[in-house]
Amino acid sequence: MSKGEKAAVAGGASLEVTQAVAETMRSAGSHDQRLDAGHVTQAARLAVAAWVQAVDGDDSALTAMAEPEAAHWLMHPVRKNWQVAPGPAVTQIRIWELEAGTDPPQLSLTFQFTGHRQFAGRAAGEETVFAGLLSLALQGTGPSPWRLVSGHVQTLDEFLGYTFTSRQETPGEYAERTGSLEPPQAAGPARRFRLTAGFFEHDVRFGSSVTIEVQREAAPARDEAVRLVWPAVEQETARALGEGDWRPSLSSLNVVELLGG
Numbered sequence: 351m352s353k354g355e356k357a358a359v360a361g362g363a364s365l366e367v368t369q370a371v372a373e374t375m376r377s378a379g380s381h382d383q384r385l386d387a388g389h390v391t392q393a394a395r396l397a398v399a400a401w402v403q404a405v406d407g408d409d410s411a412l413t414a415m416a417e418p419e420a421a422h423w424l425m426h427p428v429r430k431n432w433q434v435a436p437g438p439a440v441t442q443i444r445i446w447e448l449e450a451g452t453d454p455p456q457l458s459l460t461f462q463f464t465g466h467r468q469f470a471g472r473a474a475g476e477e478t479v480f481a482g483l484l485s486l487a488l489q490g491t492g493p494s495p496w497r498l499v500s501g502h503v504q505t506l507d508e509f510l511g512y513t514f515t516s517r518q519e520t521p522g523e524y525a526e527r528t529g530s531l532e533p534p535q536a537a538g539p540a541r542r543f544r545l546t547a548g549f550f551e552h553d554v555r556f557g558s559s560v561t562i563e564v565q566r567e568a569a570p571a572r573d574e575a576v577r578l579v580w581p582a583v584e585q586e587t588a589r590a591l592g593e594g595d596w597r598p599s600l601s602s603l604n605v606v607e608l609l610g611g
Contacts, residue, residue: 363398363440363461365391371448378450384488384495385450393496394445394459397484401501406436416498424482424501434480434503435473438465455488457496462506481509506572512548512600514572517607519544524609534609540565541607547579548602551587557601560586563608575605 367375372387379386400411401424412421426433440463447458461482466473484501507513519527524534543564550557560582564570570578587596 363395364442365394366442366444367391368444368446371445374448374450378448378455382450384491385448385455389495390445390448390457393457393486393494394443394484396494397459397486397496397498398440398443398461398482400498401482401484402438402440405434405438412498415494415496417500420498420500424484424503427503430504432467432469432474435466435468438463438480457486457488459484459486460509479506480504481506483509510600513602514575514604515602516569516575516605519606519609521609523606527608528610539567541567541569542610543569544606544608545570545575545579546602546604546606547583547600549583549587549598549600551591551596551598553597554591556587556591558586558590569605569607572603575603576600579603 367387371390375385375387375390379389383389396411397415400415403409404412404421404425409421409425412424416424440461442462443459444461445457445459447456449456461484463480463482464477465480466476467478468474480503482501482503485499486496487499488495489497521534525531543566544561545564546559546561548557548559560579562579562582564578583598583600584596587598588594
Protein backbone atom coordinates (compact mmCIF):
# COMPACT_ATOMS: atom_id res chain seq x y z
CA MET A 351 0.00 0.00 0.00
CA SER A 352 1.40 3.40 -0.99
CA LYS A 353 1.95 6.36 1.34
CA GLY A 354 -1.07 8.08 -0.14
CA GLU A 355 -3.21 5.01 0.48
CA LYS A 356 -1.97 4.79 4.06
CA ALA A 357 -2.84 8.42 4.66
CA ALA A 358 -6.28 7.70 3.24
CA VAL A 359 -6.74 4.94 5.82
CA ALA A 360 -6.36 7.42 8.67
CA GLY A 361 -8.22 10.04 6.67
CA GLY A 362 -11.24 7.76 6.33
CA ALA A 363 -11.53 7.09 10.06
CA SER A 364 -14.29 8.91 11.89
CA LEU A 365 -13.04 12.04 13.64
CA GLU A 366 -14.69 13.44 16.77
CA VAL A 367 -13.94 16.82 18.34
CA THR A 368 -15.12 17.65 21.85
CA GLN A 369 -17.26 20.73 22.31
CA ALA A 370 -14.52 22.49 24.28
CA VAL A 371 -12.00 21.90 21.49
CA ALA A 372 -14.46 23.12 18.86
CA GLU A 373 -14.97 26.36 20.79
CA THR A 374 -11.21 26.84 21.18
CA MET A 375 -10.64 26.30 17.45
CA ARG A 376 -13.27 28.93 16.63
CA SER A 377 -11.87 31.55 18.98
CA ALA A 378 -8.13 30.89 18.64
CA GLY A 379 -8.33 30.08 14.94
CA SER A 380 -9.59 33.57 14.16
CA HIS A 381 -6.22 34.94 15.39
CA ASP A 382 -3.92 32.10 14.27
CA GLN A 383 -5.03 29.91 11.39
CA ARG A 384 -2.78 27.10 12.61
CA LEU A 385 -5.33 26.66 15.41
CA ASP A 386 -8.44 26.64 13.24
CA ALA A 387 -10.54 23.53 12.64
CA GLY A 388 -9.07 22.69 9.25
CA HIS A 389 -5.43 22.84 10.33
CA VAL A 390 -5.93 21.13 13.69
CA THR A 391 -7.91 18.19 12.31
CA GLN A 392 -5.42 17.83 9.45
CA ALA A 393 -2.56 17.70 11.96
CA ALA A 394 -4.35 14.96 13.89
CA ARG A 395 -4.94 12.84 10.80
CA LEU A 396 -1.37 13.32 9.55
CA ALA A 397 0.07 12.23 12.91
CA VAL A 398 -2.02 9.06 12.97
CA ALA A 399 -1.21 8.33 9.32
CA ALA A 400 2.52 8.75 10.03
CA TRP A 401 2.27 6.17 12.80
CA VAL A 402 0.40 3.73 10.52
CA GLN A 403 3.11 4.10 7.86
CA ALA A 404 5.82 3.46 10.47
CA VAL A 405 4.13 0.28 11.71
CA ASP A 406 4.03 -0.92 8.11
CA GLY A 407 7.75 -0.35 7.67
CA ASP A 408 8.18 3.24 6.46
CA ASP A 409 9.05 5.52 9.38
CA SER A 410 10.10 8.55 7.31
CA ALA A 411 6.94 10.57 8.02
CA LEU A 412 6.96 9.71 11.73
CA THR A 413 10.65 10.54 12.07
CA ALA A 414 10.12 13.88 10.33
CA MET A 415 7.35 15.06 12.66
CA ALA A 416 8.08 13.33 15.99
CA GLU A 417 10.60 13.74 18.77
CA PRO A 418 12.91 10.69 18.77
CA GLU A 419 11.73 9.47 22.19
CA ALA A 420 8.07 9.84 21.18
CA ALA A 421 8.62 7.87 17.99
CA HIS A 422 10.44 5.13 19.92
CA TRP A 423 7.72 4.57 22.51
CA LEU A 424 4.98 4.63 19.89
CA MET A 425 6.71 1.75 18.14
CA HIS A 426 7.80 -0.04 21.35
CA PRO A 427 4.98 0.06 23.93
CA VAL A 428 6.21 0.64 27.47
CA ARG A 429 6.74 -2.51 29.56
CA LYS A 430 5.24 -4.75 26.86
CA ASN A 431 6.73 -7.80 25.19
CA TRP A 432 4.90 -7.04 21.95
CA GLN A 433 4.66 -4.48 19.18
CA VAL A 434 1.76 -3.69 16.86
CA ALA A 435 1.97 -5.93 13.80
CA PRO A 436 1.86 -4.41 10.31
CA GLY A 437 -1.61 -3.74 8.92
CA PRO A 438 -3.44 -1.82 11.68
CA ALA A 439 -6.82 -0.37 10.65
CA VAL A 440 -7.67 2.97 12.26
CA THR A 441 -11.38 3.26 12.99
CA GLN A 442 -11.73 6.40 15.13
CA ILE A 443 -9.84 9.58 15.99
CA ARG A 444 -10.91 11.84 18.87
CA ILE A 445 -9.43 15.27 19.58
CA TRP A 446 -10.17 15.81 23.25
CA GLU A 447 -7.97 18.77 24.24
CA LEU A 448 -6.53 21.89 22.60
CA GLU A 449 -4.60 24.23 24.88
CA ALA A 450 -4.25 27.39 22.79
CA GLY A 451 -3.01 29.56 25.66
CA THR A 452 0.08 27.55 26.59
CA ASP A 453 3.56 28.18 25.20
CA PRO A 454 3.65 26.34 22.89
CA PRO A 455 0.00 25.41 22.26
CA GLN A 456 -0.71 21.72 22.88
CA LEU A 457 -3.00 19.27 21.07
CA SER A 458 -4.06 15.92 22.58
CA LEU A 459 -5.91 13.15 20.74
CA THR A 460 -6.73 9.48 20.98
CA PHE A 461 -7.30 6.99 18.20
CA GLN A 462 -8.70 3.48 18.08
CA PHE A 463 -7.57 0.76 15.70
CA THR A 464 -7.85 -2.95 15.15
CA GLY A 465 -4.86 -5.15 14.54
CA HIS A 466 -2.61 -7.82 15.98
CA ARG A 467 0.14 -7.98 18.54
CA GLN A 468 3.52 -9.15 17.30
CA PHE A 469 5.71 -11.18 19.65
CA ALA A 470 9.36 -11.56 18.61
CA GLY A 471 8.52 -11.04 14.96
CA ARG A 472 5.47 -13.31 14.97
CA ALA A 473 1.91 -11.90 14.85
CA ALA A 474 -0.63 -13.29 17.30
CA GLY A 475 -3.68 -14.87 15.70
CA GLU A 476 -6.43 -13.02 17.56
CA GLU A 477 -7.51 -9.60 16.31
CA THR A 478 -7.43 -7.00 19.07
CA VAL A 479 -8.83 -3.50 19.52
CA PHE A 480 -6.21 -0.94 20.55
CA ALA A 481 -6.06 2.70 21.57
CA GLY A 482 -3.33 5.26 20.95
CA LEU A 483 -2.70 8.58 22.68
CA LEU A 484 -0.79 11.37 20.93
CA SER A 485 0.32 14.79 22.14
CA LEU A 486 1.45 17.45 19.67
CA ALA A 487 2.98 20.90 20.19
CA LEU A 488 2.77 23.89 17.83
CA GLN A 489 6.44 24.60 17.20
CA GLY A 490 6.71 26.32 13.87
CA THR A 491 5.13 27.68 10.72
CA GLY A 492 4.73 26.33 7.24
CA PRO A 493 2.69 23.35 6.04
CA SER A 494 3.52 21.12 9.06
CA PRO A 495 3.83 23.31 12.18
CA TRP A 496 2.73 20.64 14.67
CA ARG A 497 5.35 18.34 16.21
CA LEU A 498 4.54 15.04 17.92
CA VAL A 499 6.10 15.24 21.39
CA SER A 500 4.74 12.13 23.15
CA GLY A 501 2.54 9.11 22.56
CA HIS A 502 1.85 5.50 23.35
CA VAL A 503 -0.39 2.62 22.30
CA GLN A 504 -2.06 -0.10 24.37
CA THR A 505 -5.00 -2.45 24.15
CA LEU A 506 -8.40 -0.78 24.47
CA ASP A 507 -9.09 -2.84 27.62
CA GLU A 508 -5.92 -1.41 29.22
CA PHE A 509 -6.72 2.11 28.04
CA LEU A 510 -10.28 2.05 29.45
CA GLY A 511 -9.35 0.13 32.59
CA TYR A 512 -11.76 -2.80 32.20
CA THR A 513 -12.08 -5.96 30.12
CA PHE A 514 -14.86 -6.47 27.59
CA THR A 515 -15.97 -9.81 26.16
CA SER A 516 -18.85 -10.80 23.89
CA ARG A 517 -19.70 -14.41 23.11
CA GLN A 518 -22.50 -16.94 22.76
CA GLU A 519 -23.65 -19.14 25.62
CA THR A 520 -22.31 -22.70 25.44
CA PRO A 521 -24.68 -25.71 25.34
CA GLY A 522 -23.43 -26.68 28.80
CA GLU A 523 -24.23 -23.24 30.19
CA TYR A 524 -27.67 -23.42 28.55
CA ALA A 525 -28.40 -26.77 30.21
CA GLU A 526 -27.26 -25.46 33.61
CA ARG A 527 -29.35 -22.29 33.30
CA THR A 528 -32.56 -23.93 32.08
CA GLY A 529 -32.29 -27.44 33.56
CA SER A 530 -33.17 -28.79 30.11
CA LEU A 531 -31.31 -31.57 28.35
CA GLU A 532 -33.03 -30.78 25.07
CA PRO A 533 -31.09 -28.84 22.42
CA PRO A 534 -31.91 -25.11 22.49
CA GLN A 535 -34.41 -23.80 19.98
CA ALA A 536 -33.27 -21.43 17.28
CA ALA A 537 -33.30 -17.80 18.36
CA GLY A 538 -35.88 -15.52 16.78
CA PRO A 539 -35.41 -11.95 15.55
CA ALA A 540 -35.37 -10.66 19.13
CA ARG A 541 -32.26 -12.34 20.52
CA ARG A 542 -31.56 -12.31 24.27
CA PHE A 543 -28.32 -11.05 25.76
CA ARG A 544 -27.12 -11.16 29.35
CA LEU A 545 -24.84 -8.28 30.37
CA THR A 546 -22.74 -8.68 33.52
CA ALA A 547 -20.66 -5.77 34.79
CA GLY A 548 -18.13 -5.84 37.60
CA PHE A 549 -17.35 -2.46 39.14
CA PHE A 550 -15.61 -0.65 42.00
CA GLU A 551 -16.16 2.54 43.96
CA HIS A 552 -12.55 3.18 44.89
CA ASP A 553 -13.17 6.01 47.37
CA VAL A 554 -14.73 3.56 49.82
CA ARG A 555 -13.19 0.35 48.46
CA PHE A 556 -16.54 -1.08 47.49
CA GLY A 557 -16.90 -3.59 44.69
CA SER A 558 -19.83 -5.52 43.28
CA SER A 559 -21.44 -6.70 40.05
CA VAL A 560 -24.79 -6.40 38.29
CA THR A 561 -26.52 -8.45 35.61
CA ILE A 562 -29.25 -7.40 33.21
CA GLU A 563 -30.91 -9.03 30.20
CA VAL A 564 -31.92 -7.27 27.01
CA GLN A 565 -33.65 -8.33 23.80
CA ARG A 566 -32.09 -7.09 20.58
CA GLU A 567 -31.50 -8.06 16.98
CA ALA A 568 -27.71 -7.96 17.43
CA ALA A 569 -25.16 -8.01 20.21
CA PRO A 570 -24.39 -4.57 21.67
CA ALA A 571 -20.93 -3.21 20.99
CA ARG A 572 -18.78 -2.04 23.89
CA ASP A 573 -20.01 1.56 24.11
CA GLU A 574 -23.66 0.58 23.82
CA ALA A 575 -23.26 -2.22 26.36
CA VAL A 576 -21.88 0.32 28.84
CA ARG A 577 -24.89 2.59 28.29
CA LEU A 578 -27.29 -0.31 28.78
CA VAL A 579 -25.77 -1.58 32.02
CA TRP A 580 -24.74 1.72 33.62
CA PRO A 581 -28.13 2.54 35.24
CA ALA A 582 -27.97 -0.79 37.07
CA VAL A 583 -24.41 -0.01 38.23
CA GLU A 584 -25.51 3.36 39.64
CA GLN A 585 -28.59 1.81 41.26
CA GLU A 586 -26.57 -0.94 42.97
CA THR A 587 -23.96 1.57 44.17
CA ALA A 588 -26.67 3.78 45.71
CA ARG A 589 -28.40 0.74 47.25
CA ALA A 590 -25.20 -0.44 48.92
CA LEU A 591 -23.68 2.91 49.91
CA GLY A 592 -26.65 5.25 50.11
CA GLU A 593 -27.18 8.40 48.09
CA GLY A 594 -24.02 10.35 47.37
CA ASP A 595 -21.63 11.63 44.74
CA TRP A 596 -20.32 8.16 43.92
CA ARG A 597 -18.07 7.57 40.91
CA PRO A 598 -17.99 3.83 40.21
CA SER A 599 -15.70 2.51 37.50
CA LEU A 600 -15.99 -0.73 35.57
CA SER A 601 -13.58 -3.62 36.06
CA SER A 602 -15.22 -5.97 33.54
CA LEU A 603 -18.14 -6.12 31.14
CA ASN A 604 -19.29 -9.42 29.63
CA VAL A 605 -21.98 -9.90 27.00
CA VAL A 606 -23.36 -13.42 26.53
CA GLU A 607 -26.01 -14.28 23.95
CA LEU A 608 -28.44 -16.71 25.56
CA LEU A 609 -29.37 -19.78 23.54
CA GLY A 610 -32.97 -20.75 22.94
CA GLY A 611 -36.06 -19.05 21.56
